[in-house]
Amino acid sequence: MSTFYATTPIYYINDVPHLGTAYTTIAVDVLTRYHRVRGDDTRFLTGTDEHGLKIERVAQERGITNAAFADSAAQPFKDAWPMLSCAFDDFIRTTEPRHQKHVQELWRKVRDAGDLYLGAYEGWYCVGCEAYYTEKELEQPDNVCPVHKKPVERVKEPSYFFRLNKYQERLLKFYEEHPSFVAPPSRLNEVMSFVRSGLDDISVSRTTFQWGIPVPDDPQHVMWVWFDALPNYWSAIQEPPELRKYWPPNIHFVGKDILRFHAIYWPAFLMAAGFSDDQLPKQVFAHGFLTFNGQKMSKSLRNTVKPVALADAFGIDSVRYYLMRAIAFGQDGDFSLSDLVQRYNSELGNALGNLLNRVLPQCRKLPEYKLPARGELTELETNLLAEARTQSAAASVAFDAVAPQRALDAIFALLGTANQYIDRAAPWTAAKQGDLARLGTILAVALEVMESVSILIWPVMPGIADQIREQLGLGPVVPVIGKDLWPTEAATGNAGRALGDAKPLFPRIDKEREAQLVASLGIGDGAAPPAPPAQAKEAAPTAQDATGATTQITYDDFAKLDLRLGVVIAAEKVKGKDKLLSLKVDLGEPEPRGLVAGIALTYTPEEMIGKRIMVVSNLAPRKFGKGLVSNGMLLCAKDGDKLTLMTSLVELPPGSKIS
RNA sequence: GCCAAGGUAGCUCAGUUGGUCAGAGCGGGCGUUUCAUACGCGCUAGGUCGGCGGUUCAACUCCGCCCCUUGGCACCA
DSSP states (O other): OOEEEEEEEEEETTSOOOHHHHHHHHHHHHHHHHHHHTTOEEEEEEEEEOOSHHHHHHHHHHTSOHHHHHHHHHHHHHHHHHHTTOOOSEEEETTSHHHHHHHHHHHHHHHHTTOEEEEEEEEEEETTTTEEEOGGGSBTTTTBOTTTOSBOEEEEEEEEEEOOGGGHHHHHHHHHHOGGGEESHHHHHHHHHHHHTOOOOEEOEESSOOSSOEETTEEEEEEOHHHHHTTHHHHTTSSSGGGGGGOSOSEEEEEGGGHHIIIIIHHHHHHHTTOOGGGSOSOEEEEOOEEETTBOOOTTTTOOOOHHHHHHHHOHHHHHHHHHHHSOTTSOEEEOHHHHHHHIIIIIIIIIIHHHHHHGGGGGGSSSSBOOOOOOOOHHHHHHHHHHHHHHHHHHHHHHTTOHHHHHHHHHHHHHHHHHHHHHHOHHHHHHTTOHHHHHHHHHHHHHHHHHHHHHTTTTOHHHHHHHHHHTTOOOOOOBTTBOOOOSSOOOSOTTOBOOOOOOSSOOOOHHHHHHHHHHTTSOOSSSSSSOOOOOOSSSOOSBOTTOOBOOOOHHHHHTOOEEEEEEEEEEEETTEEEEEEEEEEOSSSSOEEEEESOTTTOOHHHHTTOEEEEETTSOOEEEETTEEEOSEEOEEEETTEEEEOOOSSOOOTTOEEO
16 A cells, blocks of 8 residues: 555636636546555645735725635635545645645745845836736837836846756756656656756745735745745645655646646755655646637637536536546547547447446346356356456556556456457347356356446546446445455455346437537537637736736826828748738838738738738837837737737728727 | 657557557448347458658668648747
């Protein structure tokens, strides 16, 4: 017996649970359940990340306290996971005292090791945003705030820095000695090349807002969100002290977007706090992103799907099965409703549900409706039992390798063999011939295999597993620490056990029903709105945060914009910049303006010529190098990579004022 | 543009170190059984294994170039 400690990221409460976070959480639940049924002493941690400027702002807008907002926003997460059969052991919130206390403890350890130093964080600060921006995020060349469109100020504030640079070599050595620390392997390459390219010390405290964990002995500072958030995996198992046995985590399951924090910063923090290499987390597994019906999910497209609604429509076990079977960990995948229905009918209904339902009713032909005793086995039985051993072992290898998709492949290969077995053994023939001994043997072996299957699928489909067991006359799966329930041999010796009633496990979903279910989700079926939009870049600051609240500007702010109608008179691609077009635009001025626009992926130079476009004419020039300068900016409506020019319906002269 | 991973049957994908590796599942087609949720079982895909060269007795599997896709970085007002 060993411990198995697995985590989801703590979810930022600026959003609600969606399919992506549900996928992550379900994946951790599946892995943890697998280890539980193997007899491991498991710990499954999830939680919420509740600090930061964004939260402070939203609370302010709503006129409630930060804590009240955090409480209300964390609740949907706590509520959602149990409805998805995710049995977490602990739910940590970064606002809890137990977390703050131990993060501060970690901070002190890092500080005492000499890896934190007080420096000055110098950066471009927007007073309106109360936030820093990097030059990359600002509009050049005058460092204009992307939200307020006002020049930002160069501000210096005291800030603690973490000596990340000091750990560059040790990290690289650690990766080399622990290549499975980052999975899938291609992600390890990315991480290593990033570290090799050089690590800068990072600023890990702020004084510009208060909603965070105070820095020990210097309460003017609150900790940078990642220094606050990452240690949750550690702080959650500090108290009571018995929980400390779970350290180090076996797996941190994360989306690929936050891999860097988990694979670089997190181990570096721990190293600084005095953790030895073998006390570091064992693995950070980066999974891919999901599209829904082939489209990226976005609020503007209104195709976001609520995981709980999916579970209500199709059954949570079906959804869990689909996520684990159809989408390979580590790769991006598509959640397709039609594929879900397809797999539900053919794999769950036909192969699994119907198998049980074609065996159990035949037990009615026995003298008593009980699990019969095995008689003499033929080659048919020994072959099936051998297959059960083989696939059970294969499934465990796959689960051990964090590949539930392959585990399910193995399990369903067994189900295929079992269906073949029923055909060949033909229990109905034995029944007609009155050979009750043979009939009993066939049914006994088949039901024993089904009992094994109920364990094999339990990690993925705990509810269905227990339903199968109920029909088999068994109690639910109850993992016991130290007891490996994984079937190596079909269970025998239970002859005479009363059987349960046969009931379809997965009622068939026909076209009509499918349409009803899809409609009940209240989303399009993919054919809906026009184009595949794209997700917004996460790091890029926008005027709109994830709650949909926009920053308001005054009319005076707006009036500062000089928007003009322009006509494109020349356009060409920019060598070496595949997204850029260099334009000459007639704004009714003596000379055409030179503009550079990032639209080359959508518009060719040819089709741009003659287009009437909206131009911000008083935008400060921005250099692009090689003498290329943009004297303004054209406007496009944009959703991810999809963009379209803003133009006019009626032909007005170049230079017409837009207001 | 740079780095990485890939482009295999209609679809989703398996294919160690070159020679039964041209495969599975699903869909489709044909046949068949009747225990079962019209479910099961059997048969069926003549696919240039992205393209072009090269190495070799022999390449999907090695090398080079090209095309395309997907990630990461850069770049995007």
